[in-house]
Amino acid sequence: MSKTPEKKRLLVVDDALIMRAIIKDTARHAGWEIAGEAINGVEAVARYRELKPDLVTLDIVMPEMDGVEALRTIRQESPDAHVVMISAIDQRAKLSECIQLGAIDFVVKPFDKQRLQSLFQTYLHAKGSS
Amino acid sequence: MSDHEGSASGDFPAEEMSEYLRLYLDETGEQLDALVNTLLALEADPTNAAGLNEAFRLIHSIKGSSALLGLDRITTLTHHLESHFERLRSGRRVLDGEVMNVVLRCIDFLRTCSEHLRTGEPLDSAGDLLDEVKALERSGAGVAAAPPVTDSRARTTGIMPGKDLASQTERVANDWRVRVEFAPALPMAEMKAELILTRLEQFGAIVDLQPPRSTLRDIVGLPAFEAVLRSAVAAEDVAAACRPDGVVDVVVESVPPGTRAVAVAISGADEGGAEDVEGHDDEPLPPNSARGPEPDLPHVQPARPEKGRASAGLVETVRVDVHRLDVLLNLTGELVVNRARLSQLAGDMAPAFGKTTLAVRTQGVSDALKEVRDNVDPALAVTVTDVLEQMETLHQHARLWDDSRQRFAELMAAIDQLARVSDSLQRGILNTRMVPVGPLFSRFRRTVRDIAMELGKRVHLDIVGEKTELDKRMIDEIGDPLNHLVRNCIDHGIEPIDVRLRHGKPEVATVRLVAVHRGNSVFITVEDDGGGIDTARVGQIAVDRGLLAADTVEALAERDLIELIWQPGLSTARAVSDISGRGVGMDIVRTKIAALNGSIDVESTRGRGTRFTIRLPLTLTITRCMLFRLPQGVVAVPIENVREIVSITGQAQVRVSGRQICDVRGEMLPVVTADDLFSWSGEPSAATSVSDTVVILTANRRTVGLRVDALLGGQDIVVKPLDEQFAHVRGLGGASILGDGSVCLLLDVANCLDTIQRADVGEANASSESQRSHS
Numbered sequence: 093m094s095k096t097p098e099k100k101r102l103l104v105v106d107d108a109l110i111m112r113a114i115i116k117d118t119a120r121h122a123g124w125e126i127a128g129e130a131i132n133g134v135e136a137v138a139r140y141r142e143l144k145p146d147l148v149t150l151d152i153v154m155p156e157m158d159g160v161e162a163l164r165t166i167r168q169e170s171p172d173a174h175v176v177m178i179s180a181i182d183q184r185a186k187l188s189e190c191i192q193l194g195a196i197d198f199v200v201k202p203f204d205k206q207r208l209q210s211l212f213q214t215y216l217h218a219k220g221s222s
Numbered sequence: 223m224s225d226h227e228g229s230a231s232g233d234f235p236a237e238e239m240s241e242y243l244r245l246y247l248d249e250t251g252e253q254l255d256a257l258v259n260t261l262l263a264l265e266a267d268p269t270n271a272a273g274l275n276e277a278f279r280l281i282h283s284i285k286g287s288s289a290l291l292g293l294d295r296i297t298t299l300t301h302h303l304e305s306h307f308e309r310l311r312s313g314r315r316v317l318d319g320e321v322m323n324v325v326l327r328c329i330d331f332l333r334t335c336s337e338h339l340r341t342g343e344p345l346d347s348a349g350d351l352l353d354e355v356k357a358l359e360r361s362g363a364g365v366a367a368a369p370p371v372t373d374s375r376a377r378t379t380g381i382m383p384g385k386d387l388a389s390q391t392e393r394v395a396n397d398w399r400v401r402v403e404f405a406p407a408l409p410m411a412e413m414k415a416e417l418i419l420t421r422l423e424q425f426g427a428i429v430d431l432q433p434p435r436s437t438l439r440d441i442v443g444l445p446a447f448e449a450v451l452r453s454a455v456a457a458e459d460v461a462a463a464c465r466p467d468g469v470v471d472v473v474v475e476s477v478p479p480g481t482r483a484v485a486v487a488i489s490g491a492d493e494g495g496a497e498d499v500e501g502h503d504d505e506p507l508p509p510n511s512a513r514g515p516e517p518d519l520p521h522v523q524p525a526r527p528e529k530g531r532a533s534a535g536l537v538e539t540v541r542v543d544v545h546r547l548d549v550l551l552n553l554t555g556e557l558v559v560n561r562a563r564l565s566q567l568a569g570d571m572a573p574a575f576g577k578t579t580l581a582v583r584t585q586g587v588s589d590a591l592k593e594v595r596d597n598v599d600p601a602l603a604v605t606v607t608d609v610l611e612q613m614e615t616l617h618q619h620a621r622l623w624d625d626s627r628q629r630f631a632e633l634m635a636a637i638d639q640l641a642r643v644s645d646s647l648q649r650g651i652l653n654t655r656m657v658p659v660g661p662l663f664s665r666f667r668r669t670v671r672d673i674a675m676e677l678g679k680r681v682h683l684d685i686v687g688e689k690t691e692l693d694k695r696m697i698d699e700i701g702d703p704l705n706h707l708v709r710n711c712i713d714h715g716i717e718p719i720d721v722r723l724r725h726g727k728p729e730v731a732t733v734r735l736v737a738v739h740r741g742n743s744v745f746i747t748v749e750d751d752g753g754g755i756d757t758a759r760v761g762q763i764a765v766d767r768g769l770l771a772a773d774t775v776e777a778l779a780e781r782d783l784i785e786l787i788w789q790p791g792l793s794t795a796r797a798v799s800d801i802s803g804r805g806v807g808m809d810i811v812r813t814k815i816a817a818l819n820g821s822i823d824v825e826s827t828r829g830r831g832t833r834f835t836i837r838l839p840l841t842l843t844i845t846r847c848m849l850f851r852l853p854q855g856v857v858a859v860p861i862e863n864v865r866e867i868v869s870i871t872g873q874a875q876v877r878v879s880g881r882q883i884c885d886v887r888g889e890m891l892p893v894v895t896a897d898d899l900f901s902w903s904g905e906p907s908a909a910t911s912v913s914d915t916v917v918i919l920t921a922n923r924r925t926v927g928l929r930v931d932a933l934l935g936g937q938d939i940v941v942k943p944l945d946e947q948f949a950h951v952r953g954l955g956g957a958s959i960l961g962d963g964s965v966c967l968l969l970d971v972a973n974c975l976d977t978i979q980r981a982d983v984g985e986a987n988a989s990s991e992s993q994r995s996h997s
Contacts, residue, residue, distance in 0.1 A: 188416060
């Protein structure tokens with residue numbers, strides 16, 4: 093039984109505690125390490141610089157700086173940043189913008205637990221995110 | 223290093239892995255069965271669109287779950303198979319014998335893999351087989367010269383492709399047809415499509431898209447899309463870019479310039495709608511010529527009924543470990559026994575709560591005593607008053623007793639209710655263990671096909687009663703014996719084609735597998751229209767092998783010669799073929815079936831065919847029995863083994879070589895006592911039965927009468943296995959607890975009859991034939 097030598101690291105950005113909790117639990121369960129969390133866009137950008145995580149889950153609607161702007165900044169600073177957007181079903185326009193900005197994937201709120209698990213598993217296996 | 227030990231464990235924690243693996247194995251087993259059936263149907267009708275789609279779907283599904291568990295070897299093999307079926311269903315290759323054989327061998331390999339995964343052995347390499355599958359791809363290559371590359375998770379190499387674009391620029395731009403299929407009911411799948419298309423556009427130009435981009439964003443529940451990308455990047459990179467979460471399949475294949483994307487059937491709520499992608503249209507059309515969003519391909523239609531069928535048969539189920547059901551069944555058995563005990567206790571108490579009211583009686587006595595007291599002299603009256611006082615106490619108790627009678631009636635009602643509930647519970651739990659024999663039977667289609675092909679015979683397998691249900695445990699156990707019988711039918715029973723034609727029989731022989739439910743039993747017959755059992759040969763072999771003397775064989779009736787096939791060490795195959803000669807003789811088949819409390823008989827007519835009839839109880843754990851009292855205790859006999867119960871008072875009885883023989887309506891039957899069956903501990907036959915009640919026991923066409931003291935009636939008993947130290951006692955099949963809490967032994971009648979026959983054979987002067995009845 094081989095073990096992944098080093099766990100992949102995740103930055104969780106969401107203003108809602110419960111959302112962060114679900115995301116963290118699911119990610120840990122899927123074998124991720126939680127590198128850190130942030131509760132708004134400003135913090136997200138700062139934490140990304142500091143932690144250089146393998147993956148970011150980024151909520152779109154947040155106080156101070158929203159997910160779209162945070163994504164723009166992060167991708168400008170680190171063009172190979174891997175960011176998965178957390179989008180509600182009615183945020184098509186903003187999500188579309190994020191896709192153009194280079195978000196690698198998105199997951200729809202409210203979460204389907206299996207969907208979320210599958211997401212983390214997908215990116216756990218992908219090379220090139222480290 | 224096996225796949226299982228390798229990458230698989232990385233995905234899930236060990237305990238979840240084993241749970242997932244179990245589910246995977248169960249599901250894959252079913253899918254492989256279904257696949258074999260689909261393929262065999264396709265063999266007769268190789269272009270059947272529904273069949274090809276179903277095969278594709280099954281392979282696709284196995285691939286998906288194998289990839290999920292990181293079973294790379296299986297994934298790779300199924301992936302290539304899938305690409306091949308993709309071509310088969312698009313009509314670019316025909317499912318011919320060559321393809322069929324390779325595919326069936328792949329299925330065998332997958333089954334072996336499953337077995338190994340179950341036992342924890344490392345997986346074999348698919349090496350040669352994989353090459354053969356790949357060779358099929360090359361040999362059949364028509365328009366699609368480049369082998370399509372399908373991405374499986376195992377091969378996904380990057381999240382963001384295109385980093386190596388520079389190294390690829392020397393490649394010539396190629397047209398890739400990309401088909402992406404989303405998970406059923408994926409929320410905002412249309413946005414995933416947009417995400418993928420945005421990425422693909424970084425590689426080159428999207429020259430065609432179905433559904434068109436203008437409508438794509440408005441389709442809620444998009445099941446799949448297909449695009450043609452003109453790009454110089456490698457197929458792997460294209461595939462990797464199409465792999466955000468929620469994508470269940472990506473097919474990337476090289477297509478000639480001008481190829482159009484194929485319309486994808488869109489029906490919002492219809493899960494798995496992507497299966498409807500059908501009829502690849504290879505006719506070159508000018509690129510960018512617009513096509514409406516509605517799928518206008520006539521080929522979309524054939525897939526429909528097929529899907530309808532699949533969903534109609536879909537029942538919501540929960541997979542449960544059989545052992546859990548065993549535990550439940552056992553507990554229910556205990557419940558039933560305790561209920562019976564309650565009934566019996568209540569029954570015993572019933573007379574005490576009879577109709578006559580006790581209080582009226584005591585009142586009567588008191589009144590009488592009062593009259594006595596008033597009419598006797600005062601000295602005596604004092605004594606009578608004393609008695610009257612005691613009567614008063616008695617009277618109070620009697621009234622309490624009378625009140626309790628009502629309670630007792632309620633108790634009886636409650637016990638009745640309990641009986642109903644526990645019986646329903648037991649039936650219910652038994653029912654949960656019942657599965658149809660269909661899948662088991664269907665598995666033989668493959669067996670029949672393979673053996674017939676190998677032997678150069680043509681055989682049609684006719685299956686009847688596939689919905690008949692049997693205990694799951696029984697289904698698991700009966701597979702091997704049935705397999706042996708079916709192989710036997712084709713190998714030994716059915717004549718070579720030239721012989722059949724000479725005898726005026728149809729060239730295609732028929733093997734019939736029939737299951738019917740009758741009473742508490744299921745009957746399975748395996749029947750062929752072959753040459754029947756060659757009794758002369760059977761006799762000859764018995765002599766050759768030293769099983770019987772030549773003159774004994776000569777004296778045997780046809781019927782008894784046929785019965786010889788059940789003897790160990792007797793095989794009528796002229797050469798040991800690797801088909802039936804797998805170390806399992808008919809004796810093993812019979813033993814195995816007897817172990818299931820069943821029986822097997824054979825009928826055969828020379829030149830007409832042979833029929834094996836297997837009788838199985840519906841379940842292993844509950845048996846309908848007759849209960850008898852022997853001097854040593856109560857014994858139970860499965861009802862199937864009881865032919866009749868007779869009184870032999872005044873019947874002609876003779877003794878032949880130490881064995882009592884009795885005339886039952888003209889039939890001479892040996893009659894034995896319990897002492898003939900078992901040597902009981904301590905003093906033997908201290909209380910030998912003198913009763914004239916005889917139970918006629920029958921098993922495997924042999925019959926014997928057993929003297930019993932008394933008949934106790936029929937009862938469903940929950941058979942419990944005997945403790946280890948009793949397990950070797952011949953003639954005992956188990957034990958059960960009766961309503962009164964006492965233990966009752968279950969007779970294994972077939973074994974008892976063997977014991978008696980052996981004893982008879984031991985007595986050299988007696989010929990065993992005369993004691994066998996020919997019913």
